[in-house]
Amino acid sequence: MASLRLALTVVAGALLASLALSSCSADASSTPTPTSSSARSADAAVDAPAASPTVDPMEEDGSxxxxCGQISALSTIALNASDGRSRGALTDAQYEALIAAERFGYEHLSSSDERLDNAIDYALxxxxxxxxxxxxxxxxxxPEWELVGRTLNTACQQxxxxxxxTAQSGG
Structure with missing residues (x-):
């Protein structure tokens, strides 16, 4: 029972990490920089209607x-599944379920960032x-799957x- 809790804790933690990282998807380059044209008077700012982009909160964030947050979560699942199995904390069936979840995540990767497109295509x-x-x-x-992982990591860094x-146990 404890090993099932461990498996569920690993999956839940990885999913929470993925959600947390995906909600922090705005990068510094999207912050507007002040220009002389943006220094309008207070009256002009009041008169202008506020532009609010309509963003569907259910739309997938492909940034x-x-x-890369999703890939981090999937890597966390794989790391902890392998470690849990090697320590005897997970049964083979639990390990296989976690690896199936990892695969499912990789099969559904997509990105709106063209710097990741080739690496994701390679993985798929x-x-x-x-x-x-x-x-x-x-x-x-x-070794072939490790190369896929390194390719995804490199694309994320670029x-x-x-x-x-994130390892659940060890140092």
Whole structure:
């Protein structure tokens, strides 16, 4: 029972981290810089109607920060699933369920940031070429999959976001 709680805690923590990171998706370049034309009088600012962009709160955030936050959450799931299984805290079935969740997350990555497009396409091509087996882990821990991970990490760094996996135990 404790190992099931561990698995649920890992998944819940990773999902919360992903949501927290995706809500912090505005990057510094989107902050307007004051210009001489923006220094209007108080009367002109009052007379002008406020421009409020209509943003659908249910629309997926495809920014680099949000996508790299998702990748961080998926990396956290994989790290803690592997660690939990190696320590005997997770059964093989629990480990496989977490890895299936990780794969599902990678299969549904999409971005509006063109700096991530090629890396995401590469990951999706890998997943298409390596379907999940009927039994066993949905992703193989292989050099090819590690290359996919490094490619995604590099693309995130080039887009100004980091990918970080958080270990539940260890130092």
């Amino acid at each position: 680099a920060a949000a996508v 091509e890998y997943l298409d070429a390596h379907p999940a087996p009927a039994s066993g882990p949905a992703l193989e821990d292989s 887009a100004g976001s980091n990918v970080v996996a």
